[in-house]
Amino acid sequence: MDDPQDPQAAQASPAAPAEPGYPQHWEADILLRDGGTARIRPIVPSDAERLVEFYAQVSDQSKYFRFFAPYPRLSDRDVQRFTHHDFVDRVALAVVVRDRFIATVRYDRIDESGRPSRQGTDAEVAFLVQDAHQGRGVASALLEHIAAVAQERGIRRFVAEVLPENRKMTKVFTDAGYTQKRSFADGLVHLEFELEPTAASLAVMRGREHRAEAHSVQRLLTPRSVAVIGVSRTEQSAGRALLRALLGGFGGPLYAVNKAAPPGTELEGVPVYRSVLEIPGPVDLAVIAVPVAVVPQVVAECGAHGVRGLVVVTAGYAETGPAGRERQRALVRQARAAGMRVIGPNAFGLLSTNPEHPLNASLAPVLPAAGRFGIFCQSGAIGVALLEGAHRRGLGVSSFVSAGNRADVSGNDLLQYWEEDPATDVVLLYLESFGNPRKFTRIARRLAATKPIVVVKGARHTGSLPPGHAVPATASSLRDATVDALFQQAGVVRVDTITELFDTGELLARQPLPAGDRVAVVGNSDSLGLLTHDACLSAGLRPRPPVDLTTGATGENFRVALETALREPGVDAVIAVAIPPIVSQSIAIGEEPTLPATDPAIGEGLLAAAEMARTLGKPLLLTHLALTDLPAVLSAGEYPVPAYPAPERAVRALAHAVRYGDWRRTAETAEQTARVPELDRIDAAAARRLVERALDSRIGQAARTQPGGARFALGEEQAAELLGHYGIDVQRALPAPDEEQAVAAAAALGYPVALKATATHLRHRPDLGSVRLDLTDEDGLRRAHREVVELLGGAERAELVVQKMAARGVDTVIGATVDSAAGAILSFGLAGAPAELLGDLAHRLIPATDLEVAALVREVRAAPLLFGWRGADPVDTAALEELLLRVSQLVDDLPEVAAVDLEPVVVAPHGLVVLAAQVRLAPLPVRTDLGPRAMSTL
Numbered sequence: 001m002d003d004p005q006d007p008q009a010a011q012a013s014p015a016a017p018a019e020p021g022y023p024q025h026w027e028a029d030i031l032l033r034d035g036g037t038a039r040i041r042p043i044v045p046s047d048a049e050r051l052v053e054f055y056a057q058v059s060d061q062s063k064y065f066r067f068f069a070p071y072p073r074l075s076d077r078d079v080q081r082f083t084h085h086d087f088v089d090r091v092a093l094a095v096v097v098r099d100r101f102i103a104t105v106r107y108d109r110i111d112e113s114g115r116p117s118r119q120g121t122d123a124e125v126a127f128l129v130q131d132a133h134q135g136r137g138v139a140s141a142l143l144e145h146i147a148a149v150a151q152e153r154g155i156r157r158f159v160a161e162v163l164p165e166n167r168k169m170t171k172v173f174t175d176a177g178y179t180q181k182r183s184f185a186d187g188l189v190h191l192e193f194e195l196e197p198t199a200a201s202l203a204v205m206r207g208r209e210h211r212a213e214a215h216s217v218q219r220l221l222t223p224r225s226v227a228v229i230g231v232s233r234t235e236q237s238a239g240r241a242l243l244r245a246l247l248g249g250f251g252g253p254l255y256a257v258n259k260a261a262p263p264g265t266e267l268e269g270v271p272v273y274r275s276v277l278e279i280p281g282p283v284d285l286a287v288i289a290v291p292v293a294v295v296p297q298v299v300a301e302c303g304a305h306g307v308r309g310l311v312v313v314t315a316g317y318a319e320t321g322p323a324g325r326e327r328q329r330a331l332v333r334q335a336r337a338a339g340m341r342v343i344g345p346n347a348f349g350l351l352s353t354n355p356e357h358p359l360n361a362s363l364a365p366v367l368p369a370a371g372r373f374g375i376f377c378q379s380g381a382i383g384v385a386l387l388e389g390a391h392r393r394g395l396g397v398s399s400f401v402s403a404g405n406r407a408d409v410s411g412n413d414l415l416q417y418w419e420e421d422p423a424t425d426v427v428l429l430y431l432e433s434f435g436n437p438r439k440f441t442r443i444a445r446r447l448a449a450t451k452p453i454v455v456v457k458g459a460r461h462t463g464s465l466p467p468g469h470a471v472p473a474t475a476s477s478l479r480d481a482t483v484d485a486l487f488q489q490a491g492v493v494r495v496d497t498i499t500e501l502f503d504t505g506e507l508l509a510r511q512p513l514p515a516g517d518r519v520a521v522v523g524n525s526d527s528l529g530l531l532t533h534d535a536c537l538s539a540g541l542r543p544r545p546p547v548d549l550t551t552g553a554t555g556e557n558f559r560v561a562l563e564t565a566l567r568e569p570g571v572d573a574v575i576a577v578a579i580p581p582i583v584s585q586s587i588a589i590g591e592e593p594t595l596p597a598t599d600p601a602i603g604e605g606l607l608a609a610a611e612m613a614r615t616l617g618k619p620l621l622l623t624h625l626a627l628t629d630l631p632a633v634l635s636a637g638e639y640p641v642p643a644y645p646a647p648e649r650a651v652r653a654l655a656h657a658v659r660y661g662d663w664r665r666t667a668e669t670a671e672q673t674a675r676v677p678e679l680d681r682i683d684a685a686a687a688r689r690l691v692e693r694a695l696d697s698r699i700g701q702a703a704r705t706q707p708g709g710a711r712f713a714l715g716e717e718q719a720a721e722l723l724g725h726y727g728i729d730v731q732r733a734l735p736a737p738d739e740e741q742a743v744a745a746a747a748a749l750g751y752p753v754a755l756k757a758t759a760t761h762l763r764h765r766p767d768l769g770s771v772r773l774d775l776t777d778e779d780g781l782r783r784a785h786r787e788v789v790e791l792l793g794g795a796e797r798a799e800l801v802v803q804k805m806a807a808r809g810v811d812t813v814i815g816a817t818v819d820s821a822a823g824a825i826l827s828f829g830l831a832g833a834p835a836e837l838l839g840d841l842a843h844r845l846i847p848a849t850d851l852e853v854a855a856l857v858r859e860v861r862a863a864p865l866l867f868g869w870r871g872a873d874p875v876d877t878a879a880l881e882e883l884l885l886r887v888s889q890l891v892d893d894l895p896e897v898a899a900v901d902l903e904p905v906v907v908a909p910h911g912l913v914v915l916a917a918q919v920r921l922a923p924l925p926v927r928t929d930l931g932p933r934a935m936s937t938l
Helices: 045-056 060-067 076-083 138-152 167-174 199-221 238-247 292-305 322-337 380-393 411-420 437-448 480-490 498-510 526-538 555-567 600-616 630-635 647-673 684-699 716-724 739-749 778-792 850-859 877-893
Strands: 028-031 037-042 090-097 100-110 122-129 157-162 180-185 188-194 226-229 254-257 270-273 285-288 309-312 341-343 349-352 359-362 370-377 397-402 426-431 453-457 493-495 518-523 573-578 620-624 733-735 753-757 771-775 800-804 810-819 823-830 841-845 897-907 912-914 917-921
Touching: 028 138, 028 199, 037 138, 037 322, 045 076, 045 090, 045 100, 060 122, 090 138, 100 138, 122 138, 138 167, 138 199, 157 167, 167 180, 167 188, 199 309, 199 341, 199 349, 199 411, 226 238, 238 254, 238 285, 238 359, 285 292, 292 309, 292 322, 322 341, 370 380, 370 411, 370 498, 380 397, 380 426, 380 498, 397 411, 411 426, 411 437, 426 498, 437 453, 437 480, 437 647, 453 480, 453 498, 480 493, 480 841, 493 498, 493 647, 498 647, 518 526, 518 555, 526 573, 526 647, 555 573, 555 600, 573 600, 573 647, 600 620, 600 630, 620 630, 620 647, 684 716, 684 877, 684 917, 716 917, 733 739, 739 753, 739 778, 739 800, 753 778, 771 778, 778 800, 810 877, 823 850, 823 877, 841 850, 850 877, 877 897, 877 912
Parallel strands: 122 157, 226 254, 226 285, 254 270, 285 309, 309 341, 370 397, 370 426, 426 453, 453 493, 518 573, 573 620
Antiparallel strands: 028 037, 037 090, 090 100, 100 122, 157 188, 180 188, 349 359, 349 397, 733 800, 753 771, 753 800, 810 823, 810 897, 823 841, 897 912, 897 917
């Protein structure tokens, strides 16, 4: 794999053949177990030569395992059969690296007797992996993709015949997590497994994804050798600066590349080569700082030389416009096809302070010391600020990546790595966009259970992104409320500024998590103590009245008072406040005033109390005024105490720690107790048939298997029928275009009834006179009908309906929207002004657990109306939570359901009624992160 070869062999695989029926959407870049990349795509007739070459490099034993007999070479008939497929009943996929096959898989549809069939729902599957690539997780990745393809084509079960001694392939099947049967007959192991994903199969897939992505980042951060490509004689050039940075600590072989360098040239004492292909030894990491026009050739040469990863500092890609975006996509395709991952382009670089593998491949002018913080950002300018801020505060960094346009390696990859990295305790992120928010939430939730993640999210209000951020359109347009929901559900600590990022990160790194929100304030300034007390109240904390030690307090006074507060069982955290001692001082005219020095004893008292705080597991922090030397004293102690020059900063950091601690405890409990309940009155099969019929009638069966397609709404009756299959009953509404039909409708439904307009511009607008309630007889209904028609300008304009009256209660709104980036999101609020005018909605990712929907109901600001506000009867929140769970399950089971809107849902003291419902479908699943593992293509 790593042998030098023609650079052109490292170019991206050719575009998909323009032949009828070719399923372009089956192509995918994948990450293998060892962190290398490859591409999966269907095999086509033009692959005949590649297939023959591939087969020739497979060992005789592997061939025997595949065909159960000696099979030294493929005949012309074999080649024809293995490269010609209909992409429905016969499908073959290949794993491609540097335009060469390294593995193949094939399925053939069969009937119950095992014969070829166009009607069967079973298929026989077989793999072949080159011996040099076995053990890299190739077959496991192929199984995921061929299973997804088969399901798309209506196949529900795979069967496979395996020789007993072929333990590797048997393990691939048995470890996949699918529901399976195993038998032994005629000297063969017979395997059957259902293709419907299970909790076990998803867990296996996610575990493999985690290990592969973590390993790929580890390879980038711990290279054995590095080449800087684009090192010029100009001292201030980027290439030269990168070379000097690497010389500052990297201990492995280091090479410089300059295509114009004469033989024997050295720069900074490093040998210079004209091409990476001339470098005599292997190169793990290449740092590219050449003009954008030269990058494709350089990448091709890196691929041919077996380079494992690239840091592309070069600009001129997506940040420059559409043409640059295409260059960026081509760069990523080319690198991945050669097995390489890319940081960048337009990257600022990366660094690692691992003492065994120190690495600084960045343009950073200031470097922090080694420490426990992992930092990721997208902006180079912000990267400089983050590193400088960490250095200034004395906060050490374990690893840092500034990914620029983030075309390949992303924050998600770094989260996977930091979860396993013993050198990282706290993660700091500056994000301006999401490539895959749903995946971010899934990974972050797992990581935040053990390590805090603190995030600044840029473009919070504008919604616009910096140039070059290649993300799906829906990802870039995520509402800030949705982002908040993603962070909240994942346990991510969201802050507003870089300063707050470090304030919070320092507290989480240096102090225990608070057990609650009860705060003691102790110090030598009554005024500063009151400011801190007020800040605690504003942040939702519960402070005790401040304890004033007076300005004459000694270090011993501080120690005793702080330790007393820490011992109090009703205190979860302590904030010390300190000001300089007040002394009289004569200042001559023109003389510069000087502040009195900090009493060293105050620092000693705080550090002594910090030892007790650590023992008791309670955080201790300081807010001070004009004591510029005290923070350094406190940070140098065995138990460092975070110090803040303003009470608001200290309190904000503590409030974030309190909420994160609450989330950690809740998440730990939820892990054991939260569940997605099994609900009655659900007929998923009938619902599936209804969706398929609706899609067929709207767009046709063939179009349902093609990517893209607009959403469309089901009719009211179809929507009610679909919801009914999930136990969601929608109150019938009968049309009432005139008085006679209104009367007939009321007779059919039974009095009392409601008369209301359903036209789009009048829906949910009772303030316009479009609704009449509690109509108990025919005369009242006729009179109401005439009044509404006259008021709204005609029956046709109003689209009137008659509906049976529901019990009195609280009007709520329930929705589920599927975003192609964030996934399915469940929303809840109170109908009318709270949701529409004030945006008072709460959100959770689907599928939601029972604990999550309970929290969802209570999270909206208007929630007290549900629980007996001002003496009203509490409503049936148990029924409301069950309805939310039913909507969640419906959308999770049926990925073609793009949106569900239930409004209003009247929740009464006993039971609830859904008065109106809308359901929208999309031709294909609009969700990502649900299928087989694949690297994003932005």
